[in-house]
Amino acid sequence: DAMVIQNPRYQVTQFGKPVTLSCSQTLNHNVMYWYQQKSSQAPKLLFHYYDKDFNNEADTPDNFQSRRPNTSFCFLDIRSPGLGDAAMYLCATRDRGRQPQHFGDGTRLSIL
Amino acid sequence: GENVEQHPSTLSVQEGDSAVIKCTYSDSASNYFPWYKQELGKGPQLIIDIRSNVGEKKDQRIAVTLNKTAKHFSLHITETQPEDSAVYFCAASRTDRGSTLGRLYFGRGTQLTVWP
Numbered sequence: 477d478a479m480v481i482q483n484p485r486y487q488v489t490q491f492g493k494p495v496t497l498s499c500s501q502t503l504n505h506n507v508m509y510w511y512q513q514k515s516s517q518a519p520k521l522l523f524h525y526y527d528k529d530f531n532n533e534a535d536t537p538d539n540f541q542s543r544r545p546n547t548s549f550c551f552l553d554i555r556s557p558g559l560g561d562a563a564m565y566l567c568a569t570r571d572r573g574r575q576p577q578h579f580g581d582g583t584r585l586s587i588l
Numbered sequence: 589g590e591n592v593e594q595h596p597s598t599l600s601v602q603e604g605d606s607a608v609i610k611c612t613y614s615d616s617a618s619n620y621f622p623w624y625k626q627e628l629g630k631g632p633q634l635i636i637d638i639r640s641n642v643g644e645k646k647d648q649r650i651a652v653t654l655n656k657t658a659k660h661f662s663l664h665i666t667e668t669q670p671e672d673s674a675v676y677f678c679a680a681s682r683t684d685r686g687s688t689l690g691r692l693y694f695g696r697g698t699q700l701t702v703w704p
Binding site: 480482507517518521524566570573575576577578579580581582584 | 631697
Protein backbone atom coordinates (compact mmCIF):
# COMPACT_ATOMS: atom_id res chain seq x y z
CA ASP A 477 0.00 0.00 0.00
CA ALA A 478 1.32 3.40 -0.97
CA MET A 479 2.33 5.38 2.11
CA VAL A 480 3.45 8.60 0.42
CA ILE A 481 1.04 9.54 -2.32
CA GLN A 482 1.65 12.24 -4.87
CA ASN A 483 -0.98 13.69 -7.14
CA PRO A 484 -1.13 14.05 -9.98
CA ARG A 485 1.51 11.70 -11.41
CA TYR A 486 1.79 13.85 -14.51
CA GLN A 487 1.08 17.56 -14.73
CA VAL A 488 1.24 19.80 -17.76
CA THR A 489 1.06 23.56 -17.36
CA GLN A 490 1.73 26.60 -19.47
CA PHE A 491 4.70 28.87 -19.11
CA GLY A 492 3.93 31.34 -16.32
CA LYS A 493 0.71 29.64 -15.21
CA PRO A 494 0.69 28.77 -11.49
CA VAL A 495 0.61 25.08 -10.60
CA THR A 496 0.18 23.16 -7.36
CA LEU A 497 1.46 19.67 -6.65
CA SER A 498 0.21 17.68 -3.69
CA CYS A 499 1.58 15.06 -1.36
CA SER A 500 -0.20 13.07 1.30
CA GLN A 501 1.09 10.50 3.73
CA THR A 502 -0.44 7.79 5.86
CA LEU A 503 2.66 7.35 8.04
CA ASN A 504 1.95 10.23 10.46
CA HIS A 505 5.54 11.39 10.04
CA ASN A 506 6.62 14.76 11.43
CA VAL A 507 9.02 15.68 8.67
CA MET A 508 8.13 16.21 5.02
CA TYR A 509 10.49 17.07 2.19
CA TRP A 510 10.13 18.37 -1.36
CA TYR A 511 12.79 17.51 -3.92
CA GLN A 512 13.30 18.48 -7.53
CA GLN A 513 14.86 15.83 -9.77
CA LYS A 514 15.97 16.53 -13.31
CA SER A 515 16.88 13.88 -15.82
CA SER A 516 19.95 11.80 -14.88
CA GLN A 517 20.51 13.79 -11.68
CA ALA A 518 20.14 13.14 -7.99
CA PRO A 519 17.17 14.62 -6.15
CA LYS A 520 17.78 18.20 -5.07
CA LEU A 521 16.21 19.34 -1.80
CA LEU A 522 13.97 22.39 -2.16
CA PHE A 523 12.61 22.69 1.40
CA HIS A 524 11.31 20.67 4.29
CA TYR A 525 8.89 20.92 7.18
CA TYR A 526 9.80 19.81 10.67
CA ASP A 527 6.27 19.66 12.09
CA LYS A 528 5.03 23.14 11.13
CA ASP A 529 8.47 24.71 10.97
CA PHE A 530 9.38 25.52 7.39
CA ASN A 531 13.01 25.26 6.28
CA ASN A 532 13.95 26.67 2.90
CA GLU A 533 17.16 25.74 1.11
CA ALA A 534 19.29 28.77 0.33
CA ASP A 535 19.26 28.17 -3.42
CA THR A 536 15.56 27.39 -3.81
CA PRO A 537 14.06 29.99 -6.17
CA ASP A 538 11.46 32.39 -4.76
CA ASN A 539 9.14 31.02 -7.41
CA PHE A 540 8.68 27.90 -5.25
CA GLN A 541 6.46 27.97 -2.19
CA SER A 542 5.06 25.31 0.08
CA ARG A 543 2.15 24.81 2.44
CA ARG A 544 1.54 22.19 5.08
CA PRO A 545 -2.01 22.58 6.43
CA ASN A 546 -1.77 19.46 8.59
CA THR A 547 0.48 16.48 9.31
CA SER A 548 -0.82 14.44 6.40
CA PHE A 549 -0.71 16.92 3.55
CA CYS A 550 1.91 19.11 1.95
CA PHE A 551 1.70 21.22 -1.20
CA LEU A 552 4.27 22.62 -3.59
CA ASP A 553 3.23 25.81 -5.37
CA ILE A 554 5.14 27.09 -8.37
CA ARG A 555 3.95 30.64 -8.92
CA SER A 556 5.24 31.32 -12.43
CA PRO A 557 6.75 28.17 -13.92
CA GLY A 558 9.55 28.59 -16.40
CA LEU A 559 10.85 26.04 -18.88
CA GLY A 560 13.68 25.24 -16.47
CA ASP A 561 11.19 24.06 -13.87
CA ALA A 562 10.23 21.02 -15.92
CA ALA A 563 11.29 18.10 -13.73
CA MET A 564 10.16 15.28 -11.49
CA TYR A 565 9.04 16.56 -8.08
CA LEU A 566 9.42 14.12 -5.23
CA CYS A 567 7.88 14.23 -1.79
CA ALA A 568 9.41 12.33 1.10
CA THR A 569 8.60 11.85 4.76
CA ARG A 570 10.51 10.82 7.84
CA ASP A 571 9.59 10.18 11.43
CA ARG A 572 11.28 12.53 13.87
CA GLY A 573 14.41 11.02 15.30
CA ARG A 574 14.34 8.08 12.92
CA GLN A 575 15.49 7.08 9.49
CA PRO A 576 14.90 6.42 6.60
CA GLN A 577 13.13 8.87 4.36
CA HIS A 578 10.19 7.38 2.47
CA PHE A 579 9.60 8.71 -1.03
CA GLY A 580 6.49 8.99 -3.14
CA ASP A 581 6.54 8.16 -6.84
CA GLY A 582 6.71 11.80 -7.82
CA THR A 583 4.89 14.17 -10.13
CA ARG A 584 6.37 14.68 -13.58
CA LEU A 585 5.85 18.37 -14.46
CA SER A 586 5.97 19.52 -18.06
CA ILE A 587 5.91 23.17 -19.13
CA LEU A 588 4.46 24.16 -22.51
CA GLY B 589 28.60 20.69 4.09
CA GLU B 590 28.67 17.05 3.20
CA ASN B 591 29.89 15.94 -0.24
CA VAL B 592 29.13 12.44 -1.54
CA GLU B 593 30.93 11.04 -4.57
CA GLN B 594 29.58 7.95 -6.33
CA HIS B 595 31.24 5.69 -8.91
CA PRO B 596 30.74 4.42 -11.51
CA SER B 597 28.06 6.48 -13.20
CA THR B 598 27.10 3.52 -15.41
CA LEU B 599 27.59 -0.18 -14.87
CA SER B 600 26.68 -3.05 -17.20
CA VAL B 601 26.85 -6.65 -16.05
CA GLN B 602 25.72 -10.02 -17.29
CA GLU B 603 22.88 -11.71 -15.47
CA GLY B 604 24.28 -13.74 -12.60
CA ASP B 605 27.38 -11.62 -12.17
CA SER B 606 28.03 -9.33 -9.21
CA ALA B 607 27.80 -5.55 -9.23
CA VAL B 608 29.63 -3.15 -6.93
CA ILE B 609 28.95 0.57 -6.53
CA LYS B 610 31.21 2.74 -4.40
CA CYS B 611 30.66 6.01 -2.56
CA THR B 612 32.84 8.32 -0.52
CA TYR B 613 31.76 11.04 1.87
CA SER B 614 33.52 14.03 3.36
CA ASP B 615 31.85 14.78 6.71
CA SER B 616 33.13 12.49 9.46
CA ALA B 617 29.98 13.36 11.47
CA SER B 618 27.78 11.50 8.96
CA ASN B 619 26.54 8.35 10.61
CA TYR B 620 23.72 6.98 8.45
CA PHE B 621 24.15 5.68 4.89
CA PRO B 622 21.13 4.53 2.88
CA TRP B 623 21.02 3.14 -0.63
CA TYR B 624 18.03 3.85 -2.86
CA LYS B 625 16.93 2.15 -6.06
CA GLN B 626 15.00 4.24 -8.54
CA GLU B 627 13.18 2.59 -11.41
CA LEU B 628 12.09 4.58 -14.43
CA GLY B 629 9.16 6.85 -13.64
CA LYS B 630 9.16 6.00 -9.93
CA GLY B 631 10.46 7.49 -6.72
CA PRO B 632 13.57 6.25 -4.93
CA GLN B 633 12.97 3.16 -2.83
CA LEU B 634 15.21 2.23 0.08
CA ILE B 635 16.91 -1.11 -0.49
CA ILE B 636 19.40 -1.22 2.37
CA ASP B 637 20.99 1.10 4.89
CA ILE B 638 23.83 1.04 7.38
CA ARG B 639 24.74 3.01 10.46
CA SER B 640 28.22 4.01 11.46
CA ASN B 641 28.41 1.56 14.35
CA VAL B 642 28.24 -1.36 11.91
CA GLY B 643 30.81 -2.37 9.30
CA GLU B 644 28.67 -4.59 7.11
CA LYS B 645 25.02 -5.44 6.57
CA LYS B 646 23.46 -8.03 4.32
CA ASP B 647 19.95 -8.65 3.05
CA GLN B 648 19.69 -11.64 0.70
CA ARG B 649 21.55 -10.69 -2.50
CA ILE B 650 22.36 -7.17 -1.34
CA ALA B 651 25.11 -6.12 1.05
CA VAL B 652 26.61 -2.83 2.13
CA THR B 653 30.03 -2.28 3.67
CA LEU B 654 31.25 0.79 5.50
CA ASN B 655 34.80 1.93 6.22
CA LYS B 656 34.55 4.90 8.59
CA THR B 657 38.28 5.54 8.63
CA ALA B 658 38.47 5.88 4.88
CA LYS B 659 34.99 7.45 4.68
CA HIS B 660 33.70 5.14 2.02
CA PHE B 661 30.85 2.68 1.67
CA SER B 662 29.88 0.25 -1.04
CA LEU B 663 26.83 -1.59 -2.34
CA HIS B 664 27.28 -5.19 -3.45
CA ILE B 665 24.64 -7.03 -5.47
CA THR B 666 25.26 -10.71 -6.12
CA GLU B 667 23.57 -12.98 -8.66
CA THR B 668 22.21 -10.00 -10.53
CA GLN B 669 18.91 -10.27 -12.38
CA PRO B 670 17.43 -8.12 -15.17
CA GLU B 671 14.96 -6.64 -12.66
CA ASP B 672 17.92 -5.18 -10.76
CA SER B 673 18.35 -2.75 -13.66
CA ALA B 674 17.72 0.75 -12.30
CA VAL B 675 19.48 3.86 -11.03
CA TYR B 676 21.05 3.42 -7.60
CA PHE B 677 21.76 6.36 -5.31
CA CYS B 678 23.92 6.35 -2.23
CA ALA B 679 23.40 8.99 0.43
CA ALA B 680 24.88 10.17 3.71
CA SER B 681 23.15 11.78 6.66
CA ARG B 682 23.62 12.88 10.23
CA THR B 683 21.20 11.71 12.88
CA ASP B 684 21.85 14.27 15.55
CA ARG B 685 19.39 16.80 16.93
CA GLY B 686 18.26 19.86 15.07
CA SER B 687 15.98 20.82 12.21
CA THR B 688 18.49 19.54 9.66
CA LEU B 689 18.27 16.15 11.29
CA GLY B 690 17.96 13.49 8.68
CA ARG B 691 18.85 15.57 5.62
CA LEU B 692 20.16 13.29 2.86
CA TYR B 693 23.19 14.17 0.77
CA PHE B 694 22.99 12.12 -2.40
CA GLY B 695 25.61 10.79 -4.75
CA ARG B 696 25.06 11.40 -8.47
CA GLY B 697 23.65 7.92 -9.08
CA THR B 698 24.71 4.79 -10.95
CA GLN B 699 22.73 3.43 -13.89
CA LEU B 700 22.94 -0.35 -13.53
CA THR B 701 22.01 -2.48 -16.53
CA VAL B 702 21.81 -6.25 -16.17
CA TRP B 703 21.86 -8.09 -19.51
CA PRO B 704 20.01 -11.41 -19.74
